[in-house]
Amino acid sequence: MMKKEKRHTAEDTRLQDLLQKELPLERRDEWFTRKVMNRLPEKERPLFSTVEKVTFAVTALLLIGGWIWLWRETKEAAISQAMLVETAAVVLATLAWLGYLIVPALRRG
Numbered sequence: 383m384m385k386k387e388k389r390h391t392a393e394d395t396r397l398q399d400l401l402q403k404e405l406p407l408e409r410r411d412e413w414f415t416r417k418v419m420n421r422l423p424e425k426e427r428p429l430f431s432t433v434e435k436v437t438f439a440v441t442a443l444l445l446i447g448g449w450i451w452l453w454r455e456t457k458e459a460a461i462s463q464a465m466l467v468e469t470a471a472v473v474l475a476t477l478a479w480l481g482y483l484i485v486p487a488l489r490r491g
């Protein structure tokens with residue numbers, strides 16, 4: 383595909399000269415620019431980055447595996463002190479995971 387050539391006619395040149403004569407000189411106002419930039423809305427950031435999403439998903443799978451393992455263990459064996467410690471660890475890990483998931487969402491949202 384060929385590029386279209388731009389042709390300037392005498393009328394284009396005359397119009398350009400007229401506009402340059404009639405327009406006021408450009409004035410740079412740093413304060414105005416800063417005010418405008420400060421009033422622009424902030425860019426929307428995603429709630430969670432890709433790394434956070436992957437981490438949450440892997441952790442969720444590990445916790446689900448932990449709960450399944452714990453459920454099978456309690457069905458097969460008698461409750462012992464070690465079983466109670468394992469149960470507490472899985473519960474605390476689940477609560478921590480939910481906290482890391484919910485708290486940032488509440489802060490950003």
